[in-house]
Amino acid sequence: MPGPHHVEPGGEPLVLPLAPTLTLTKVSVGPMDNNAYLLRTPDAALLVDAAAEPERLLAVTGADLATVVTTHRHGDHWQALAAVAGATGAALVCGRPDVDAIATGAWVEGLVGVWDGDVVAVGSHRLEVIGLVGHTPGSVALAWTGEDGPTHLFTGDGLFPGGPGKTAGPPEFASLLDDLEAKVFARFGDDTVVHPGHGDGTTLGAERPHLAEWRARGW
Template identity: 35%
Template sequence: MARSHGVRVDHLVTSGTFSLDGGTWEVDNNVWIVGDDAECVVIDAAHDADAIAAAVGDRTLLAIVSTHGHDDHIDAAPALSARTGAPVLLHPSDLMLWKQRHPETSPQGELADGQVITVAGTGLTVLHTPGHSPGAVCLHAPELGTVFSGDTLFQGGPGATGRSFSDFPTIIDSIRRRLLTLPPDTVVRTGHGDSTTIGAEAPHLDEWIARGH
């Protein structure tokens, strides 16, 4: 658990399904909560609004930040927003993915490259990292020595690019320019599975490129 000025990163895993292009798969998602004892933000409201709300507790939830619009990362977002009053934030390039899951609603706010979301005095900088989806973002918290990578970078390689609205050369470019330039000891907190570090993943870029072609 990382701490800076009383800020901590809480983690829970929720389970549900991911659906796209006519297929549905069982998935476990990482939900990250960044804040202190008074306020926090949720990164990716996946599957279980009740469990996420319980983890937030009596803290003020400032925002529900969506790393991208795939349904397993946003399916619980409207319910959590309704329950807490917190706005859902999503990069506008992924609105079409949001609408596939939530056609009657829209996020309350947009994410933009370079935007800083401040929680408990700590800044989360939005890095637009398209490839897994057009509006995919990562959130860099330099004070915490971490980046929340969504489905852009995992332990062992880039996120999947075999489905609609994804592109392999684009995700490789995003990782090369926006993530591998971060300090090597930066902890990568991913959308699924185990965390890693930038230093652990950077040497394998050429392998990923070879594997992707």
């Protein structure tokens, strides 16, 4: 049974109103069911992960796209980055420790590195950058909190329904889970909506009871 905010690979985008001046569009692209998320205000747009299929992404974003945030260095999350940047002139942002890897892999210039405490704007709205070290050294999540309603977290491959994203070994897993506990679960409420890099969404309330289980299993 499909979970929250389900979209079919290659299917129609899902559009969600987050605030009177902010909408979220989710689309699945590429062979790995990568989620790309467009946040749009009346005068600006921001894309989270130009993962694949640039023609489909550009049909969703339009040529007025202002910013693309890449959540981490793995290639399935930036296959369309150069094409989308070339068509729109959008500013390019990623986690500071992943800048060189993304710039080299995607053949893009001008990447701006961000980390904890930084914000990325889309119109009058601000998204807080949260570094989640473990899936990659420079993985980031973005947190948007409106005046009413829950926080929305765009977690890349840092957090999915059922646990953290894949890591290379026990030290990386411990780092990622430590960051998730301290920077995400300790700060945001159970109604916080999680928008991961692949597949369906979840909430922190649905995942919180399993933190000890994840640490015990080690992945």
